[in-house]
Amino acid sequence: MVIPERLKKEIAQSNYISRDLSWLKFNDRVLDQAKDEKKSLIERIKFLAITGSNLDEFFTIRVGSLYNYLDYGKQRFDYSGLREVPFRQVLLSKAKEFSDKQQHLFLKDLAAQFEETGFSITPFKKLLPEEKAKVNKYFDSTVYPMLTPMAYDSYHTFPILSTNRLVLGVVTKSVEDDNKKLNFIQIPSNIPRFYEVERDDVVHFIALEDIIKNNVHHLFRNIKIVSTSLFRVTRNGDFTLEESDDIEANFLEELKQKLKTRRTGRVVRLEVVGRPDSWMLKTLKERWELQDDNIFRYSKRSLLDFTGLWEIVRHNEFKDMLTEMPSMVPPLSYPEIGEDNIFEVLKERDVLLHHPYNSIEPVLELLEKAANDPGVLAIKITIYRLARDSRVTAALLKAAENGKHVAVLFEVKARFDEENNLREAQRLQKAGCFVIYGISSFKTHTKLLLIVRKEGEKVTRYVHLSSGNYNESTSKLYTDLGLLTTDDEYAHDISDFFNVITGHSMPSVYKNLITAPKDMRQQLVELIRKEAENAKKGIASGIVIKVNSLQDKESIDELYAASQAGVPIKLIVRGMCCLRPGRVGLSENIEVISIVGHFLEHSRIYYFHNGGNEIVYTGSADMMVRSFERRLESLFMINDDLIQRQVKNILQNNLLDNVNCYVMQEDGSYLKRHANGDAPHDIHKEFFNVHKDNLLDLDLTLKLNKVSHLKTLTEVEDPVEALVIDKETEA
Known part of the structure; x- marks a missing residue:
């Protein structure tokens, strides 16, 4: 099926990339892993299988969503500017192109090597x-x-x-x-x-x-x-x-009624x-x-x-024959993992966990010790996805058995995990835990743990905040960030947030949290605007954001405005990206890369230069409408100097990657970045070798150059360009 030229032109003229077409480009990058002849045949077959399950989900959810409009005569405009009927033609045509690539790879390349x-x-x-x-x-x-x-x-x-x-x-x-x-x-x-x-x-x-x-x-x-x-x-x-x-919302109810028949x-x-x-x-x-x-x-x-x-x-x-990765390494701030009492360690210092390079074991150890510790009074946790035979569930059951107050918010609407979550939630409820099955129409996606422990005359709160699920299986496959701390400000914020979730409360302000659906979008927009204001005043500015998906139009517009003000912006977006980088007069100062390789990039990081007083957040939320409006989400500020350096080091290494990196072009396509004679820089290996003395620093290593989208990737000598631009230096 050939897409008419008029539709191609309309898509090209839009300032936004279609969410669905961008998602197909993401699956293209996964398929590219299956084409990589440096990988073993079994590894390549694995990636082909992943593209198959991805495409099944795409048709089930995204194409299915489009047919909600087509079948019931509802109007829909895609980000590309197309109405529902012509967009269907484009979408199915692109899906067929992708399917043909899968089939060709299987028949002409992989099968011949079986x-x-x-x-x-x-x-x-x-x-x-x-x-x-x-x-x-x-x-x-x-x-x-x-x-x-x-x-x-x-x-x-x-x-x-x-x-x-x-x-x-x-x-x-x-x-x-x-x-x-x-x-x-x-x-x-x-x-x-x-x-x-x-x-x-x-x-x-x-x-x-x-x-x-x-x-x-x-x-x-x-x-x-x-x-x-x-x-x-x-x-x-x-x-x-x-x-x-x-x-x-009323259309959704109409659909639900139709489904009954x-x-x-x-x-x-x-x-x-x-x-x-x-x-x-x-x-x-x-x-x-x-x-x-x-x-x-x-x-x-x-x-x-x-x-x-x-x-x-x-x-x-x-x-x-699957790729064997190095053994997990201890967290930088917890090298004695497993040797000391974790309660005592966390009273002394915060610990950052970077999975899968660091094990999830400290979180499991904390939960299991809390379940049996006579001083622990309460455990509160949000759960989105669990492993089969989960140690998390076992610890919570043990805690309830030992008479501790256990409150669990189970998201039973977690797609494809509904049945498992419902079963585990019912087990906990029967054991005496206080279980909440989601909050109204919101999906609970935030990942939080709070343990309350009486220590003599004092009560200490142990907190874990994370971008990833409490799932010991996926923690070996997904890159995620988690913070373990006893800091009172974090603990107070988390306590307040749990009161919002389990009761009827609405705190006026958090010190270290940004939450959705309350005001996450607005606070991120304000941080973006501050960078734009600094750039206009000649003050150093820069934004680096790492997310799974970038789709929220309001946030995209603010990034466009910041780019036009002169702010250099680096976006690391694994999956779909609706922002169009490198467009003259719109987004010349924005570069978008995608990291796709051995591990699934799942962590979210938001970095704002803020005139040198850097602000760094991480947490569970992507820049999507659903994250800001239809989910319970949280981002938490990184305050500790060493941990902030670790998080910035993650961003810097992502920007340096020349093995797993794809650079997004103005038309929405992606080109693979190559080493071009330089040493390979593969973050899925580099992070197994991070030490305090080799942490990179964003301010020290990045040059004050403008972002360039005019070079081909093979011509780019330095893959990492501007992060911070000082207008006085430029002049």
Whole structure:
């Protein structure tokens, strides 16, 4: 599908990048990891699997959100300036382009290297006779009893086909007449995707759908099978105010009422393999009101649903081929981790944890000791996502059992973790914990822990503030920041914030916290404006912001204004970025980079030069409408000198990275930054080697040059340009 030139022109003229198109560019950067020939094949397959799950979520939530408007006749303007109908055309066209890249990489590059790595995804028909017999025996004993053919005709209603589930569509004819009937077989998702056969030191993986297809005649006895086609549907899963940033609350209620009469969300994508039966395809298109651009066609040699590749990635034979990272290192301010009493350490000094380079163990140790410590009176915590068999839950249960007051705010609306969170929350509630299941229409995304401990005649409050979840599994994969402290100002702020969450309170001011939905956007805007004022007065200025996503238009406009005032601005945005950098007269002083590599960048940092009296915040919030208006969020100021240096060092190393860094162009595309003869600077390795004596300092190392977007990346000798600009020096 070709995008009309007029739509391309309208998109190019907008001062903002489409959120959804920018998200597809992010998945492009993830796919680029799968193209990297320096990585092992298993590592590359892992990244391809990640792009598959990312794209599934994109269709479920973002494309689903667009169809909320299309299906119910509501007006929507994308940041690109397009109305809902033309934008749908652009979005699906770009999604198909991306899908084609996935398929090409799998078929033309990765699959060709499978056998030399020790495995093969082998079609059933290429198995040896004795291997086919073994596979058929597996079908008869395990698979066949699980299958339920579902017919659709004048006597059978159209079955409900699950979202993102592989389905075989089987067209049959009766022996007596020529009347065709459509049948569906959903491929079981609770048994392995592949059956394994070993031959000549090669593990042959036979796809479950292929096994069923070659045994489908057992399910239709004395019936003529006309065709068998493999497909998958993705349904709209977005019926929340959370994702649809411009949706109206009354429209949301209207949607919820309509959902009561519909058991499932509408189909937004139909994926088919090879040449599907034309009559079946016509029936599905009519049934689900699909257009041709909703249909994604793949080669019969390809694999439908790349998330199935995780089974190979995690296989005992191949998981050792994944990149092995160095062992975690102790936090700079807590080198004696595990040796001293953590209560005593925190009374002496604050501790910054930088995951996954530092372990989450100090947080778990603090919780577990608090659960058993007779002096601990209360524990309060917010939970967004937990690990399976969570030590956090175990500690809270133990604390309740020991008679301590335990208050837990569980966000049961955490996407894809709803069931696990609800189950864990109910366990805690039954144990006697005070459990809150979210706050009204707000999603609780802040990460806070408060422990109240009586020590003689004194009460000490131990606090943990973080950008990451209380999840010991993801803490090994996501980069996050957490602060452990007993500082009274932090403790007072957190106590007040918990009172807002659990009761009816609204503090007038926090000393070290910025919270949403109260006034986070406004306070960040004021900090941006202060930098603009300083630049106009000839005072040194500069902004560095590291977030997952930048989408809030009001914040973007303020950054544009600051750029026009002469403030050099560096933005490190992992995912979608709706700001357009380097546009003449608008954002010439703004540079945007994205770090995508071994770890998922998840920390948020906000740095403001403030005339030399630097202000640094970190916490849970991105610069998004939902973060400012529809979530309980918090950012906390970094006051300790050593810890502020550590956080600035993180920003500086991000800006220096020439291995995982992509530089955003004015048109919304990204170019990979290369070392160009310099030593590789890979932050996902550098942070395992941070010491007090090699902390970088933003003010000392960055040159007073203007940001340049006119050079190609291969021409850039110094990848880190201006942060602070002093107009007197420039003159």
